[in-house]
Amino acid sequence: MEERYNFTAIEDKWQKKWAEENAYKVVEGEDKPKYYCLEMFPYPSGNLHMGHVRNYSIGDVVARFKNMQGFNVLHPMGWDSFGLPAENAAIKHGVAPAKWTWENIANMRRQLKAMGISYDWDREVASCHPDYYKWTQWLFLQLFHNGLAYKKKAAVNWCPSCQTVLANEQVVDGACERCDSEVEKKALEQWFFKTTAYADRLLDDLEKLPGWPEKVKIMQENWIGRSEGARIKFTVKETGDDLEVFTTRHDTVFGVTYMILAPEHPLVKILTKGTEYEARAQEFIKNVQKLSEVDRTSTELEKEGIFIGAHAVNPLNGEEIPILIGNYVLMEYGTGAVMGVPAHDERDFKFAKKYNLEIRVVIQPEGPELKVEEMEEASTEDGIMVNSGDFSGLPNREGMVKIVDYLEKNNCGQRQINYRLRDWLISRQRYWGAAIPIVYCDECGLVPVPDQDLPVLLPEDVEFRPSGESPLKYSPEFVNATCPTCGKPAKRETDTMDTFVCSSWYFLRFCDPKNTEEAFNKDKVDYWMAVDQYIGGVEHAILHLMYARFFTKVFKDLNLVSVDEPFTNLLTQGMVLKDGSKMSKSKGNVVSPEEIIKKYGADTARMFILFAAPPERDLEWNDQAVEGCYRFLNRVWRLAFAYNEGIKGAQGEIGALEGADRGLRRLTHLTIKKVTEDVAGRFNFNTAISAVMELVNGLYNYKDKEQGTNMLVVKEAIESIVLLLAPFAPHITEELWYSIGYETSVHQEKWPVHIPETLAVDEVTVVVQVNGKVRDKIIVPVNMDKKAVEGLAKALPKVDEYLKGKDIKKVVVIPNKLVNIVVG
RNA sequence: GCCGAAGUGGCGGAAUUGGCAGACGCAGUGGACUCAAAAUCCACCGCCUUCAAAAGCGUGCCGGUUCGAGUCCGGCCUUCGGCACCA
Numbered sequence: 001m002e003e004r005y006n007f008t009a010i011e012d013k014w015q016k017k018w019a020e021e022n023a024y025k026v027v028e029g030e031d032k033p034k035y036y037c038l039e040m041f042p043y044p045s046g047n048l049h050m051g052h053v054r055n056y057s058i059g060d061v062v063a064r065f066k067n068m069q070g071f072n073v074l075h076p077m078g079w080d081s082f083g084l085p086a087e088n089a090a091i092k093h094g095v096a097p098a099k100w101t102w103e104n105i106a107n108m109r110r111q112l113k114a115m116g117i118s119y120d121w122d123r124e125v126a127s128c129h130p131d132y133y134k135w136t137q138w139l140f141l142q143l144f145h146n147g148l149a150y151k152k153k154a155a156v157n158w159c160p161s162c163q164t165v166l167a168n169e170q171v172v173d174g175a176c177e178r179c180d181s182e183v184e185k186k187a188l189e190q191w192f193f194k195t196t197a198y199a200d201r202l203l204d205d206l207e208k209l210p211g212w213p214e215k216v217k218i219m220q221e222n223w224i225g226r227s228e229g230a231r232i233k234f235t236v237k238e239t240g241d242d243l244e245v246f247t248t249r250h251d252t253v254f255g256v257t258y259m260i261l262a263p264e265h266p267l268v269k270i271l272t273k274g275t276e277y278e279a280r281a282q283e284f285i286k287n288v289q290k291l292s293e294v295d296r297t298s299t300e301l302e303k304e305g306i307f308i309g310a311h312a313v314n315p316l317n318g319e320e321i322p323i324l325i326g327n328y329v330l331m332e333y334g335t336g337a338v339m340g341v342p343a344h345d346e347r348d349f350k351f352a353k354k355y356n357l358e359i360r361v362v363i364q365p366e367g368p369e370l371k372v373e374e375m376e377e378a379s380t381e382d383g384i385m386v387n388s389g390d391f392s393g394l395p396n397r398e399g400m401v402k403i404v405d406y407l408e409k410n411n412c413g414q415r416q417i418n419y420r421l422r423d424w425l426i427s428r429q430r431y432w433g434a435a436i437p438i439v440y441c442d443e444c445g446l447v448p449v450p451d452q453d454l455p456v457l458l459p460e461d462v463e464f465r466p467s468g469e470s471p472l473k474y475s476p477e478f479v480n481a482t483c484p485t486c487g488k489p490a491k492r493e494t495d496t497m498d499t500f501v502c503s504s505w506y507f508l509r510f511c512d513p514k515n516t517e518e519a520f521n522k523d524k525v526d527y528w529m530a531v532d533q534y535i536g537g538v539e540h541a542i543l544h545l546m547y548a549r550f551f552t553k554v555f556k557d558l559n560l561v562s563v564d565e566p567f568t569n570l571l572t573q574g575m576v577l578k579d580g581s582k583m584s585k586s587k588g589n590v591v592s593p594e595e596i597i598k599k600y601g602a603d604t605a606r607m608f609i610l611f612a613a614p615p616e617r618d619l620e621w622n623d624q625a626v627e628g629c630y631r632f633l634n635r636v637w638r639l640a641f642a643y644n645e646g647i648k649g650a651q652g653e654i655g656a657l658e659g660a661d662r663g664l665r666r667l668t669h670l671t672i673k674k675v676t677e678d679v680a681g682r683f684n685f686n687t688a689i690s691a692v693m694e695l696v697n698g699l700y701n702y703k704d705k706e707q708g709t710n711m712l713v714v715k716e717a718i719e720s721i722v723l724l725l726a727p728f729a730p731h732i733t734e735e736l737w738y739s740i741g742y743e744t745s746v747h748q749e750k751w752p753v754h755i756p757e758t759l760a761v762d763e764v765t766v767v768v769q770v771n772g773k774v775r776d777k778i779i780v781p782v783n784m785d786k787k788a789v790e791g792l793a794k795a796l797p798k799v800d801e802y803l804k805g806k807d808i809k810k811v812v813v814i815p816n817k818l819v820n821i822v823v824g
Numbered sequence: 825g826c827c828g829a830a831g832u833g834g835c836g837g838a839a840u841u842g843g844c845a846g847a848c849g850c851a852g853u854g855g856a857c858u859c860a861a862a863a864u865c866c867a868c869c870g871c872c873u874u875c876a877a878a879a880g881c882g883u884g885c886c887g888g889u890u891c892g893a894g895u896c897c898g899g900c901c902u903u904c905g906g907c908a909c910c911a
Contacts (some may be wrong), residue, residue: 109831215905216830223908229911246909260911299825299909326911338911346825347909420910538905611849612836618904620836625850631864633847638864677840687838690848697848704866766845772892812891818843822891 001739005793006520007601011731015116020352023745024118026074028527034633036528037063037069038567040536040544041078042127043689044104046049046083048111050583050609050621051537051595051748056192057606058573058615058685059535060117065679067118068751075118078125078512079105082133082499084162084178087432090464092656097432098460101128111594116730118747123513124188127502130781133434133510134455134461135519136502139551141437141448142558145249148194149426151446155264155332156425159187163468164429165190167498168422169176169223169543173296178570182292191436195550199224199419202563204551211569213616216541223542225420231402232339232413234312236260237320241267246334246418249344249542251396252402254388255362257352258340259312259323260305263288264331268308268517271323277309281325290329296327303328303351315412316403324350334418342378343370343732349378361385363396367494379402424547426498431462433496441483441490450484456492470494503544507566522560524534530563537571545570571683574618583621591621601730604630610685610728633732636725640736642703643776648741654712661710664702665758668717671695672754685728691723715740770802771818777796793819 018024028034039059042052063075086097091472105126112119125132143149157166161181161760165188172175195202203224206217229248236243243259264283270279284306288296295301305326314322321340324440328340328347342352342359352359361370365383385391385399394402407413427436435456437449449456457477462471472478472494483490504542506517511528512520536544545567552566573583578589596605607629612621657665670689678688700715720739726733726746737746761782766789768776777799780789790811793799800819806823 215828219906222827225907225910226909245911249911297909301909303909326909328911330910333910341911345911402861418910420907461854473886541906586860617830617837622836625836634864682840684838685841687837687840687848692837753867765844769844769892772890777844800840808864810891812842812843818892820843820891 001641003641005634005732006602007633007732010600010733010735011114011116014351014731014734015113017117018118018627019113019121022122024075025120025122026072028072028524032070032071034064034074034528034533035063035533036074036533037066038074038076038510038535040534040540041080041503041506042108043080043083043085044101044108046104046107048115048593049592050593051573053115053605054536054573054576054609054615054619055115055535056112056115058571058683059533060115060606060730061610061679061685061727062533062673063118064730064747065751067747068723069680069724069748070523073662074117074119074123074510075523076102076123076125077112077121078123078126078506078510078513079108080124080198080483080499080503080506081128082433082496082502083106084432085432087430087464091466091468094464096460098128098458101126101432107593115599115606116231120314123510125506125509125513127434127499127506128432130455130457131516133502135509136434136497136505137449137454137456138519139449139499139505140434140497140557141451142560143193143554144438144448144557146554146712148197148554149191150194151189151191153187153189154192154425155187156190156241157183158188159183161468162430163470165425165427167500167543169424170545174292174297178710182294182419183517183659191427192425193501195424195546196419196810198550198553199226199421200417202421202546205549205553205565208565209568209570212738213570214566215539216545216570216572219541223546224423227418229416229418230407230413231335231416232407233315234339235315236267236270236271236323237311237313238767239271239310243267243271243323243335243337244335245799246416250407250413251353251385252341252344252362253314253316253339253345253402253403254385254391255341255360256314256321256339257321257358257360258321258339260326260329260340260351261323261329262331262336262754263325265329265336267337268325271310272308275309277307279784280306281308286324291327297330301327301344303347304705305351305355309760313616313760315407316409317336322357324355332422333420335674343372343375344378344380346380349375351475360387424498424550426501427481428493429470429494429499431458431464433474433499435496436500437485437510438493439490440493440798441482441486441488443488444485447483447485447490453484470495470496478637484509493707500543500547502549507534507548507563508555519560525560526562527782529561530565531567533569533571534567535571535573535574541572545582549733560741571615573615574613575619577665578621580620585614591623592799596626600626600630604633604733607633607689607729612686613690614684632696633729634644635700636721637732637736639696639703640722640740642718643711643714643718644740646711646716648708650711650715652712654716657710657713659700660705660798661713664698664710664717666761667695667698667712668713668720669754669758672724673759674754676751676754679727688724689728692721695721720752722746723749741814764816766793766816767818768796768797768799769818771822772820773800775799782816786815789813789815789819793821 063073067073072128080099086101088121089095089096089100109261159176159181171183173800175182227248230250272281272423297479305324307324308324309325311320340348342348343361359372363383364386365381382396385394385396391399402414437456439447441447459475462475479492481490481492508525512524528618548566553559553564556564583590608626674691676689678684722733722736733746763779764782765777765779767774776796791814807824810822
């Protein structure tokens with residue numbers, strides 16, 4: 001064994017060996033319980049960043065730990081390799097997206113391997129590979145055949161800079177989440193997945209996920225935005241048209257004093273056509289539509305509206321009320337029309353005050369009687385219904401049920417549940433993505449590509465224009481196809497799929513990555529799924545995690561998989577910060593993983609990133625603290641070196657121990673217990689590492705004592721240190737394991753288990769308090785009689801001082817811990 | 825505005841069930857080794873008063889429960905995250 005810790009040589013050596021032996025390959029059905037550990041696969045931007053290092057270090061600890069605990073661990077890695085940056089590189093530098101992507105993958109694979117992560121590289125997948133996207137396309141067709149993929153014209157989010165449409169989830173504060181450009185609304189024919197058909201299950205099944213952070217579940221709940229209410233059918237007096245509204249407060253329907261429509265509502269045109277109101281309505285609509293999405297949906301926007309000359313008839317009391325259009329009503333939610341109840345809705349109240357519309361109280365809450373003249377804001381509380389015909393006198397919650405029953409009986413409304421969630425817009429007007437496998441035929445219309453014609457390959461001989469338009473549109477050999485049904489010339493769909501489609505099923509492909517006959521074999525998927533531990537950034541809390549859940553539920557319904565939730569346990573890691581903010585090129589605070597690995601080694605990098613903070617929390621990068629972890633590994637190395645010969649010769653059972661020997665053994669087993677609990681139970685790797693540091697410190701203290709050394713106890717301590725650190729620092733521990741005489745990998749060893757008897761002590765330190773303040777401590781035999789401890793405590797001179805001249809009111813004795821003497 | 829999380833030394837963080845606040849690490853101070861330096865090893869390291877001993881104060885703020893509160897309860901403040909004219 002070398003005296004110096006030469007991390008470069010050690011890490012190279014073991015990485016090569018593990019690769020040669022395919023050390024982390026797994027197959028189904030070994031005689032062990034399965035464990036699927038998955039980290040979110042990266043977009044191959046070209047270089048690993050610290051967020052990746054953190055993500056994959058956490059995952060590797062879990063995977064290696066579970067492996068040592070006797071599980072058959074699936075731990076795969078791949079590439080989310082379709083996406084816009086590849087195309088931008090093509091436009092800017094003239095490199096083909098495929099070439100650019102595969103080179104990036106090669107580089108990042110090399111960097112990942114330098115981290116020594118225990119991936120089964122035989123299962124590597126890349127979503128941009130035809131072997132993969134063939135099945136992405138096949139899965140699209142499954143959705144299509146089951147009515148879950150459809151095309152419609154809709155007002156969609158358009159990013160002018162990315163030259164493509166975006167899903168709702170990809171718009172943040174009215175801007176594109178990728179490039180921050182302000183998003184525009186465009187009316188376009190687009191492909192959608194019917195996520196709304198699964199809204200209730202996506203919501204309800206969150207309850208089946210106790211292993212997910214509450215925060216993420218709440219975010220999804222908000223995003224789905226379920227609200228229960230009623231759909232009520234008013235009629236237009238002048239034309240007899242139906243005018244439906246959605247409301248969650250149908251108990252206030254007797255308080256409706258006007259009706260208000262979204263500017264885009266189809267009835268607006270019909271009702272104003274040829275009337276004196278037409279011009280003013282057009283003008284109003286034009287002004288509203290001039291506003292950006294952000295301004296229009298801002299709560300700051302002054303509420304405005306105009307009367308359009310028509311009236312609606314309230315089905316409950318026959319009243320005629322004016323119909324207006326308003327800038328605060330959204331066409332996309334509910335029916336695009338709202339009943340105005342100024343007395344009991346904040347927005348309606350402000351609006352009615354501004355335009356002098358009638359305000360009528362129909363719910364009287366507890367307290368003084370509401371008087372319209374005195375009201376300064378709407379009353380949204382529960383109460384007793386008043387001015388509500390036959391429903392007057394009922395508590396409003398009861399009235400709600402009665403009213404909706406009445407509506408249903410009289411055919412003028414029904415119970416309705418509304419969701420904020422919209423269908424998932426998956427079309428992208430881009431090249432570097434999985435082509436949507438559809439052709440358009442003049443004769444047969446829209447025709448899906450037959451399975452045997454998949455994949456629809458991306459043409460490589462294409463030109464990228466600086467306009468940013470998809471070259472697929474201008475590629476004749478791509479666009480021109482023959483109709484699969486009638487054989488006549490037809491045109492291919494040129495939109496590609498959102499990359500989130502590719503990442504919504506990769507965890508299934510990992511179960512069976514080389515299958516050429518199917519997307520995945522059901523038995524294999526049933527063996528490995530669900531993912532036992534999923535690890536990634538919280539930025540995917542809504543997008544990826546909801547889409548993946550949606551796909552899994554669809555596949556379950558199609559009998560492709562047996563689980564209905566893909567990820568049993570979810571860990572959302574925090575960001576890696578430098579100088580208080582996220583590492584980014586523009587801020588110039590990026591620390592390169594490659595440089596850190598070069599300078600200190602992968603083991604040090606991993607140790608630091610796991611030690612500096614618990615995984616969910618943001619982590620502040622600190623170069624000096626990295627050195628601290630490097631020092632620690634050196635301390636471990638020197639200990640092993642110092643005792644190397646000694647422990648190789650040590651043989652036999654550890655007998656009865658005393659003094660320092662017994663103390664060291666106890667510390668060893670305490671550490672095993674603590675590390676096991678921290679890693680298995682709570683993923684608190686930082687405290688697990690600090691516990692091992694304490695054992696190392698303890699061993700140094702033991703070494704300094706220079707009494708007789710019990711080599712068996714030392715051997716147990718050192719072996720425990722190596723085993724406990726193996727998931728964290730796989731290279732140095734492997735080297736040390738062989739150095740101290742073993743001939744097989746430390747990573748195939750059993751995780752150590754503490755021996756409870758070694759933790760026993762003869763004496764304990766008991767704290768003595770007077771009125772809750774610590775005044776002294778005593779060392780007493782363990783489990784000493786309460787009365788006896790109390791007697792000893794009272795007799796202490798330091799304690800006695802505080803007792804002098806006072807009455808003892810009470811004495812609390814917690815065995816082996818503390819005595820509290822209460823005096824008055 | 826609504827929902828959620830967090831607030832502990834100079835810094836990252838620990839305290840898992842209400843029981844010695846500050847484990848472990850970084851930075852800092854002192855010492856050993858060395859001709860010297862680096863590396864290493866050892867010790868100290870919340871604030872305040874103090875030569876010292878000893879005391880007092882201390883987990884964002886105010887109050888409460890308790891023999892005892894970083895931890896539980898009520899009210900606030902600040903920061904971060906999500907949602908937001910969703911009818």
